[in-house]
Amino acid sequence: xxxxLSSSVETPARKPFLLPGETGLWEVVVGxxxxxxxxxxxxxxxxxxxxxxxxPNAHVSFVDAAxxxxxxxxxxxxxxxxxxxxxxxGAKINRWSRFDRKNYFYPDLPQGYQISQYKDPVxxxxxxxxxxxxxxxxxVRIERIHLxxxxxxxxxxxxxxxxxxxxxxAGVALMEIVSFPDIRAPEEGAAYLKKLRxxxxxxxxxxxxxxxxxxxxxxxxxxxxxxxxxGTRCEIKNVNSMRFVAQAIDFEARRQIEILExxxxxxxxxxxxxxxxxxxxxxxxxxxxxxxxxxxxxxxxPLELEExxxxxxxxSLPELPDAKRAxxxxxxxxxxxxxxxxxxDAERAQFYEAVAAGRDPKIAANWVSVELFGRLNKEDKEISxxxxxxxxxxxxxxxxxDGTISGKIAKDVFEKMWAGEGGAAAIVEREGLRQITDVxxxxxAIDALIAANPDKLDEVKAKPKALGWWxxxxxxxxxxxxxxxxxxxxxKAKLGIAD
Amino acid sequence: xxxLTKLTLAEALAGxxxxxxxxxxxxxxxxxxxxxxxxxxxxxxxxxxxxxRAMAAAADxxxxxxxALPLDGAPLGIKDLFCxxxxxxxxxxxxxxxxxxxxxxxxTAHLWRDxxxxxxxxxxxxxxxxxxxxxxxxxxxxxxxxxxxxxxxLVPGGSSGGSASAVAADLCLAATASDTGGSxxxxxxxxxxxxxxxxxxxxxxxxxxAFASSLDQAGPIAKTVEDAAIMLASMAGHDPKDSTSLNLxxxxxxxxxKASVKGLKIGIPKEYRAPGMAAEIDALWxxxxxxxxxxxxxxxxxxxxxxxxxxxxxxxxAPAEASSxxxxxxxxxxxxxxxxxxxxxxxxxxxxxxxxxxxxxRILIGAYxxxxxxxxxxxxxxxxxxxxxxxxxxxxxAQVDALLTPTCPNPAFGFGEKSGDxxxxxxxxxxxxxxNLAGLPAMSVPAALDGQGLPLGLQVIGRAxxxxxxFAVGSALERAAGFTARPTRWW
Numbered sequence: 010x011x012x013x014l015s016s017s018v019e020t021p022a023r024k025p026f027l028l029p030g031e032t033g034l035w036e037v038v039v040g041x042x043x044x045x046x047x048x049x050x051x052x053x054x055x056x057x058x059x060x061x062x063x064x065p066n067a068h069v070s071f072v073d074a075a076x077x078x079x080x081x082x083x084x085x086x087x088x089x090x091x092x093x094x095x096x097x098x099g100a101k102i103n104r105w106s107r108f109d110r111k112n113y114f115y116p117d118l119p120q121g122y123q124i125s126q127y128k129d130p131v132x133x134x135x136x137x138x139x140x141x142x143x144x145x146x147x148x149v150r151i152e153r154i155h156l157x158x159x160x161x162x163x164x165x166x167x168x169x170x171x172x173x174x175x176x177x178x179a180g181v182a183l184m185e186i187v188s189f190p191d192i193r194a195p196e197e198g199a200a201y202l203k204k205l206r207x208x209x210x211x212x213x214x215x216x217x218x219x220x221x222x223x224x225x226x227x228x229x230x231x232x233x234x235x236x237x238x239x240g241t242r243c244e245i246k247n248v249n250s251m252r253f254v255a256q257a258i259d260f261e262a263r264r265q266i267e268i269l270e271x272x273x274x275x276x277x278x279x280x281x282x283x284x285x286x287x288x289x290x291x292x293x294x295x296x297x298x299x300x301x302x303x304x305x306x307x308x309x310x311p312l313e314l315e316e317x318x319x320x321x322x323x324x325s326l327p328e329l330p331d332a333k334r335a336x337x338x339x340x341x342x343x344x345x346x347x348x349x350x351x352x353x354d355a356e357r358a359q360f361y362e363a364v365a366a367g368r369d370p371k372i373a374a375n376w377v378s379v380e381l382f383g384r385l386n387k388e389d390k391e392i393s394x395x396x397x398x399x400x401x402x403x404x405x406x407x408x409x410x411d412g413t414i415s416g417k418i419a420k421d422v423f424e425k426m427w428a429g430e431g432g433a434a435a436i437v438e439r440e441g442l443r444q445i446t447d448v449x450x451x452x453x454a455i456d457a458l459i460a461a462n463p464d465k466l467d468e469v470k471a472k473p474k475a476l477g478w479w480x481x482x483x484x485x486x487x488x489x490x491x492x493x494x495x496x497x498x499x500x501k502a503k504l505g506i507a508d
Numbered sequence: 509x510x511x512l513t514k515l516t517l518a519e520a521l522a523g524x525x526x527x528x529x530x531x532x533x534x535x536x537x538x539x540x541x542x543x544x545x546x547x548x549x550x551x552x553x554x555x556x557x558x559x560x561r562a563m564a565a566a567a568d569x570x571x572x573x574x575x576a577l578p579l580d581g582a583p584l585g586i587k588d589l590f591c592x593x594x595x596x597x598x599x600x601x602x603x604x605x606x607x608x609x610x611x612x613x614x615x616t617a618h619l620w621r622d623x624x625x626x627x628x629x630x631x632x633x634x635x636x637x638x639x640x641x642x643x644x645x646x647x648x649x650x651x652x653x654x655x656x657x658x659x660x661x662l663v664p665g666g667s668s669g670g671s672a673s674a675v676a677a678d679l680c681l682a683a684t685a686s687d688t689g690g691s692x693x694x695x696x697x698x699x700x701x702x703x704x705x706x707x708x709x710x711x712x713x714x715x716x717x718a719f720a721s722s723l724d725q726a727g728p729i730a731k732t733v734e735d736a737a738i739m740l741a742s743m744a745g746h747d748p749k750d751s752t753s754l755n756l757x758x759x760x761x762x763x764x765x766k767a768s769v770k771g772l773k774i775g776i777p778k779e780y781r782a783p784g785m786a787a788e789i790d791a792l793w794x795x796x797x798x799x800x801x802x803x804x805x806x807x808x809x810x811x812x813x814x815x816x817x818x819x820x821x822x823x824x825x826a827p828a829e830a831s832s833x834x835x836x837x838x839x840x841x842x843x844x845x846x847x848x849x850x851x852x853x854x855x856x857x858x859x860x861x862x863x864x865x866x867x868x869x870r871i872l873i874g875a876y877x878x879x880x881x882x883x884x885x886x887x888x889x890x891x892x893x894x895x896x897x898x899x900x901x902x903x904x905x906a907q908v909d910a911l912l913t914p915t916c917p918n919p920a921f922g923f924g925e926k927s928g929d930x931x932x933x934x935x936x937x938x939x940x941x942x943x944n945l946a947g948l949p950a951m952s953v954p955a956a957l958d959g960q961g962l963p964l965g966l967q968v969i970g971r972a973x974x975x976x977x978x979f980a981v982g983s984a985l986e987r988a989a990g991f992t993a994r995p996t997r998w999w
Binding site: 071074075076077078079080081082083110112114116119120121122172174300302303304307308309310 | 590591597599604607609610611613713714715716717718720721722748749750751752828829831832834835836838840841842851855875878879880883887
């Protein structure tokens with residue numbers, strides 16, 4: 010009897026993560042501030058395009074360039090996305106919020122201040138349930154989500170004596186999603202970011218494209234003796250991948266432990282992560298942090314949200330990854346692991362559901378998660394770039410289901426489909442891959458084999474395990490097209506082997 | 509042609525309608541007047557005669573087709589705070605250099621929509637920071653008024669000193685202005701003109717160079733209350749490009765200038781009896797009370813107990829917002845840039861060279877009151893005071909329909925008389941800042957000449973959105989005062 014992991018079985022406990030030092034074990038405490046670019050066509054306070062790329066300074070309005078007398082006007086769509094994100098994280102939506110100015114000078118900040126939400130963010134406390142690969146789960150409490158403007162980009166390496174500024178990104182809407190320090194391990198940090206990304210993508214509020222900087226994390230790391238009060242934290246800025254998050258936490262925790270164990274103290278500071286070396290280095294200490302002189306932006310009225318508007322957004326939320334996973338387990342009879350793989354991404358889940366519709370859900374799951382996802386991952390492709398559509402893959406599965414081809418041949422057909430050689434049925438016809446279910450043809454092949462190998466007859470009768478060789482030979486003789494079940498049955502009958 | 513420049517806006521529009529003269533003739537008269545007067549008064553920092561002639565010709569053509577617009581052919585002056593597309597706009601600061609906006613402010617766009625003619629850009633205190641127009645990068649504006657038997661030049665008030673001087677000297681029919689703490693009303697009072705700051709949000713701030721966003725409000729300076737109503741009707745109106753713009757219909761303010769004030773209750777705030785206020789101003793205030801009583805108003809003494817905190821609160825809130833609003837002038841994208849050896853030095857040198865001392869002073873004050881550790885004691889406290897002041901007004905307006913006060917504690921003063929002491933200068937705003945802090949409409953109406961022959965103004969403060977009552981009461985004062993004095997032309 011096999012035991013399947015199912016929803017009724019308890020998930021494994023969260024693994025305690027403790028780093029051993031010279032003097033004992035250390036606990037790592039991590040909180041994250043994730044900057045997620047709102048998936049909006051236009052910027053937070055101007056009508057300029059928020060599209061990634063474009064010629065430098067092509068997406069810049071007079072407002073973005075902070076021309077004299079220009080005023081910000083809030084983009085309703087961006088507010089909606091922040092509320093949507095808050096609702097997806099079960100967070101409190103603040104009916105009253107306000108924008109503040111964070112004042113500092115930098116050439117890629119044309120206004121001389123960033124419009125952000127300092128004291129009164131649009132979204133309050135919520136919670137995100139994070140899954141580890143082993144099925145363990147833990148909650149990370151969300152402290153707040155606020156909206157703010159992105160800055161432009163300073164380009165220092167085009168000219169040895171000059172810095173160039175591209176304002177395309179200036180004013181683009183960001184959601185800053187701030188967690189409580191509930192993360193306890195490098196891998197947990199990566200898993201948190203991964204889960205957050207899956208949710209944002211599922212609800213469509215951020216494209217989650219980390220290569221283009223659509224999601225970046227500031228990671229706050231401290232260490233302590235298990236059970237001790239929180240230690241002093243360091244903030245690692247702008248970490249832009251799950252792997253780097255884990256690396257940065259690991260490096261930073263070890264660095265802090267080394268300092269503490271050699272009798273030093275941790276100074277609160279901002280650090281930068283170097284992706285090449287996997288190390289962090291100091292950027293500035295807390296004492297050197299600029300005084301941002303926050304105050305409410307007098308150009309903008311407070312944001313007052315109507316309950317009915319929030320409810321309408323709540324009702325429009327799609328199924329979230331956790332609910333989808335539970336449904337996949339219940340409706341399709343999938344394991345936790347399969348359901349998790351298939352629901353990690355909204356588009357992939359949708360693809361699976363299209364393939365599974367009217368078909369064996371487990372076979373569909375296997376084909377989608379192993380064959381298709383495997384291939385996509387290998388070639389670093391998104392599901393939207395898959396050369397095999399859900400319909401086409403379904404067509405292939407239908408040919409297996411009705412016995413036209415075997416599962417083994419199907420893999421060859423899949424390869425050809427991937428290479429763009431046509432649909433499953435057409436390939437099977439063209440290549441003559443149709444499975445031989447004709448008993449007469451199989452019998453003929455077996456008879457020929459018996460005739461050619463009389464010496465092997467006695468052996469198989471004595472040792473039924475040797476049947477494998479006979480099956481292999483029949484398959485070889487039929488070019489792999491013989492129905493393996495039929496071959497087995499007929500062989501046993503002819504060789505006189507009991508079941 | 510001299511006669512044409514003496515017309516009021518209403519008279520000029522009537523004359524144009526009656527074809528007694530053309531917009532081109534009217535415009536030429538003003539251009540000639542400016543050419544003569546401006547070297548002495550320095551009211552205009554940029555004259556746009558070609559543009560004016562073209563706009564006037566277009567106005568005449570529309571009128572010939574019987575398609576005349578509400579302000580068609582009316583030559584106006586535009587405070588240099590308003591961005592005008594293709595026409596240099598500097599807020600009279602060196603830091604903007606020769607900045608020529610590729611866009612039009614909403615207020616001026618409304619005026620051009622209604623057919624007005626632009627004569628040029630008017631001088632002002634740098635970034636509208638000042639009460640004497642002595643802080644302009646283009647040099648001070650001279651008041652057309654002089655004291656009896658004196659050749660001494662006087663300030664026109666500020667910050668809309670160019671607007672006030674130009675209107676008083678008949679260099680335009682009316683002018684745009686802006687008011688953050690009294691910058692429309694005080695200069696209007698100093699030159700014997702009418703000025704109104706409408707309710708905050710009536711006029712869009714889009715394209716108006718920002719000084720203090722929560723206080724800045726555009727309005728006109730004009731020769732009569734009726735002219736001010738005509739101007740404001742065009743300048744105001746909802747603008748989706750300004751989030752603080754009010755989306756409300758505009759009442760017929762010109763009709764309001766003809767409305768009776770009989771039965772209105774007028775409040776006299778006792779706290780506005782400032783110590784050391786000139787006796788003549790106190791007397792004028794009393795005279796104003798009598799005029800309104802005669803017109804059928806009931807006079808009620810009211811209390812605005814937090815008045816004495818208004819000026820300190822204003823000089824925290826306004827510089828705080830200014831320090832942030834002026835951060836964009838960094839030498840990176842437009843305007844002045846003084847290159848240093850590195851970025852910090854470039855910022856420092858650009859801003860040191862580009863901003864005058866008063867602007868620098870206010871940026872420093874603003875940065876200070878917003879900084880960590882001081883925010884609560886200054887900015888937050890000032891905002892609390894602001895709420896109290898609004899509460900005072902709300903309580904008063906539960907009893908009365910409008911308030912009557914002097915506009916200013918003194919008449920126009922001489923150059924340098926107050927510029928040595930910023931606090932002395934700031935005290936000029938003592939009666940005007942409260943309306944900005946509370947966002948209320950307030951108007952200055954010329955009411956009398958003082959003993960030295962200088963104009964004095966009375967201020968009418970109305971309920972939020974009730975400019976109409978300001979216009980009605982202002983008109984009643986105007987009629988009662990019969991103020992017809994004009995500066996003697998010495999230029």
